[in-house]
Amino acid sequence: MDILFQNNFVWAPLLVTFKLAIITALLLLLLGVPLAYWLAFSKSKIKIIVEVLIAMPLVLPPTVLGFYLLLVFSPNSIVGAWLNQYFGIQLAFSFTGIVISSMLYSIPFMVQPIQNAFQAIPKSYLEMAAVLGKNKIQVLKYILLPNSKRAVITALILTFAHTVGEFGVVLMVGGSIPNKTKVASIAIYENVEALQYNLAHQYAIILFVISFFILLSIYSYNSYKTVLLTSFYNK
Amino acid sequence: MISIKIEKELKGAQQNFKLSIDETINEGDFIGVFGKSGSGKTTLLRILSGLETNLKGFVKVGKAIWIDSLSKKNVSIKDRQIGFVTQESILFPNMNIREQLTFSKGKNTNKTLLEEVVTALEIDNLLAVYPEQLSGGQKQRVCLARAIIQEPKLLLLDEPFSALDYQIRKQLIQLTKKITKQYSLTVFLVSHHPSEIIDLTNKVWIIENGIIIEKGIPKEVLISHL
Numbered sequence: 314m315d316i317l318f319q320n321n322f323v324w325a326p327l328l329v330t331f332k333l334a335i336i337t338a339l340l341l342l343l344l345g346v347p348l349a350y351w352l353a354f355s356k357s358k359i360k361i362i363v364e365v366l367i368a369m370p371l372v373l374p375p376t377v378l379g380f381y382l383l384l385v386f387s388p389n390s391i392v393g394a395w396l397n398q399y400f401g402i403q404l405a406f407s408f409t410g411i412v413i414s415s416m417l418y419s420i421p422f423m424v425q426p427i428q429n430a431f432q433a434i435p436k437s438y439l440e441m442a443a444v445l446g447k448n449k450i451q452v453l454k455y456i457l458l459p460n461s462k463r464a465v466i467t468a469l470i471l472t473f474a475h476t477v478g479e480f481g482v483v484l485m486v487g488g489s490i491p492n493k494t495k496v497a498s499i500a501i502y503e504n505v506e507a508l509q510y511n512l513a514h515q516y517a518i519i520l521f522v523i524s525f526f527i528l529l530s531i532y533s534y535n536s537y538k539t540v541l542l543t544s545f546y547n548k
Numbered sequence: 549m550i551s552i553k554i555e556k557e558l559k560g561a562q563q564n565f566k567l568s569i570d571e572t573i574n575e576g577d578f579i580g581v582f583g584k585s586g587s588g589k590t591t592l593l594r595i596l597s598g599l600e601t602n603l604k605g606f607v608k609v610g611k612a613i614w615i616d617s618l619s620k621k622n623v624s625i626k627d628r629q630i631g632f633v634t635q636e637s638i639l640f641p642n643m644n645i646r647e648q649l650t651f652s653k654g655k656n657t658n659k660t661l662l663e664e665v666v667t668a669l670e671i672d673n674l675l676a677v678y679p680e681q682l683s684g685g686q687k688q689r690v691c692l693a694r695a696i697i698q699e700p701k702l703l704l705l706d707e708p709f710s711a712l713d714y715q716i717r718k719q720l721i722q723l724t725k726k727i728t729k730q731y732s733l734t735v736f737l738v739s740h741h742p743s744e745i746i747d748l749t750n751k752v753w754i755i756e757n758g759i760i761i762e763k764g765i766p767k768e769v770l771i772s773h774l
Contacts, residue, residue, distance in 0.1 A: 440599055441638040445652040445698065446626035455651070459642035 322515050325492045326500035330520075333408075333483075333496060334476040337415040338423075341472050342465075344416070345423035350453055352424065353431035367425070370418045379485025382414050386486065404486075411487040411494050418482045422471040430464030431457050467531055474527045477520065549574060550702075550734065554595060554605035554615070558758060561586055567595075567758035573751070575610070578728060578735045580745035580766055582773075583755035589738040592755075593704045596736065597632050598625035609701055628702075631695025631733075635707040637687035639679035645690055646675040652698045665693045668727050685716035689723070696727060703728065703735040709744060721747055742770040 352364060370378060386404035387393045396402040404410035434457060442452045458465065480498040487494030489503065497516045504513035553570045567588040573579060581589045594600040596607065598614075601622060607615040614623045639648055649666070650657040666672040669689045679687060688708055695703055705724070709717045725748055728735050739745050745752050745766050752766040754773055762769050 435638075437634070437636065437638050438640060441632070442640075442651075443599070443625045444597055444630055444632045445694075446629075447651075448626065456640060456642075460640070 321509075322512060323491075326495050326497045326516065327519060329408075329492065329494070330477055330496040330498070333411060333415055333479075334473045336412050337419060337476045338469050338473040340412070341416050341419060341423040342469055345420070345427055345468065346453075346458070346465075349424050349427035349431055350457070352428045368421050371421050375418060375479070375481025376485055378418055379414065379482040382410075382417070382482070382486050386410050406486070406488045406490060406494060408487070408493050411483050411496075414482045414486040415476045415479055418479060419472045419475045422475050423468045426464045426468040426471070427461060430461035434460055463535070466534065470527055470531050474524060477524065477527075549608075549610070550577075551606070551608040552596075554592075554603050554607065556591065556595065556600070556603035558588055558591060560757070565757045567591055569760065571753070571760070571763075573734070575734050576732045577751055578733075578737065578749040580749035580752040581736060581738045581755060582740075582742065582745055582752055582770065585740075587755045588758040589755055590706055593632070593706050593736055593738060596702060597630045597704055598623065598628050629698060629700055631698050631700030631703040633688070633691045633695050633703075633705050633708040635710050637679075637684065637691050637711075639682075639687055639690060641679060644676055644678050645671065645682075648679070648690060649675075649694050649697050652694070657697060658699065661699070662697050665696050665727065668730070669693045669723055683716075685712050685720060688712060688720060692720070692724060692727070696731060696733070700733065703733045705735060705737040705739075707738055707740065710740065724748065742766075746770060 348367075352360060352367075383405055384390055385392050388397050388403060388405070393404065396404065402409065404413065438456055438460075439452055442456050447455065478498065479496065480502070483494065483496050484499055484502075487496075489495045489499050497520055501513045501516045501520075504510070504516070549572060551572045554567070556567045558565055558567050565588075569592060581592065583589055591600055595603060595615075603615070604617045605615065606613060606617065609628075612623070613621060614628055615621065640651070643651065649662060663672075666675065669692060671686065671689050671693060674682065674686060674690070679690070682690065688711075692708065708724075709720055712720060721744060728748075735749075737745065737749055749766050752763060752769050753760045754762040754769065762773060
């Protein structure tokens with residue numbers, strides 16, 4: 314641990330990173346569940362467009378998303394001016410701005426696993442729940458979510474982990490304001506630019522270890538469930 | 549009195565046909581619906597349950613109008629109070645048996661009825677277990693118990709015994725007979741087995757391509773039809 318306290322190491326970028334990842338994951342969970350429900354069961358013609366838009370962050374360079382968000386958040390844009398005038402909110406180069414950007418950037422990691430899990434639940438369960446007098450919200454609460462627990466937990470962890478690893482979008486929208494928008498990945502980049510490899514290494518090893526344990530937890534959780542199922546069917 | 553006068557276009561394996569039923573039954577009747585696969589038997593039950601829409605006609609149960617296509621009335625599934633048991637045992641994997649049985653009515657579940665039904669169907673020792681731990685026969689008994697505990701205005705049984713082996717089937721048929729009589733339920737039973745219909749029902753409809761081609765006392769009708 315001594316290595317962490319050498320040189321000019323500060324914890325702030327790591328704290329901003331984890332604060333951002335936790336808030337992003339929790340807010341996306343609230344947004345992602347209804348969105349996944351709509352995508353899983355809607356017959357709307359615009360559904361395919363929404364699905365494509367949600368998948369876009371998987372293929373789009375983060376700088377493209379960051380660039381357009383920066384334009385939208387700018388006080389000179391219609392949205393930015395409206396937010397500034399009526400709510401006094403400025404999203405560009407603010408923590409709130411990077412939370413919204415992270416949510417958009419990580420949205421497929423939350424929505425797609427939950428949508429797939431909802432679609433995998435047999436239609437007969439949903440029909441029987443309706444026959445038993447349950448409305449759509451009750452079906453979501455008592456049937457869909459409990460039977461998709463594994464997918465929801467995986468989506469939550471993946472969203473958290475993906476946000477921890479963000480760089481391009483956060484840099485474009487948030488800049489690199491210490492204690493506010495400077496996350497660990499940006500701190501690594503800046504320290505490398507300044508040839509302070511020792512400091513960069515300290516942030517990098519912490520992110521590496523944490524990411525490893527996050528993924529280990531997902532794999533262990535999934536294999537534990539698989540072992541349980543296998544042992545049941547082998548009885 | 550239950551009046552059913554419905555028409556619905558159905559897609560058949562060979563050609564499309566119209567399900568067309570115009571019948572009146574008494575409350576407490578046990579109706580057997582017999583016929584070949586794809587003749588519209590299951591669709592009839594799904595229409596009564598509210599799972600199938602887009603049809604013409606009306607369904608009146610007692611004084612309540614469930615469906616009236618002229619006034620575009622279609623009572624929601626939850627307001628119909630239907631008990632539905634299908635061939636495949638539909639039990640929710642995340643709930644134990646007690647939770648399955650009280651899922652419909654929650655705290656308003658009639659506890660006396662629950663105790664009576666689970667005892668009659670011999671599942672009183674299974675309340676704490678989950679569906680994955682049950683055999684096929686036990687699962688169907690739970691489905692039947694759940695449907696009865698709902699205190700249904702109509703009990704719909706869609707080949708509930710077909711997936712069971714002979715002994716269990718025989719046992720469950722007797723339990724169904726006993727419990728439906730005990731609670732004077734109005735029941736529709738779709739079945740491919742004449743013996744089940746003769747054993748359980750007091751009226752039979754033979755359906756072919758969506759139309760009732762013969763109806764009456766099960767023993768007489770089915771024997772003449774064989």
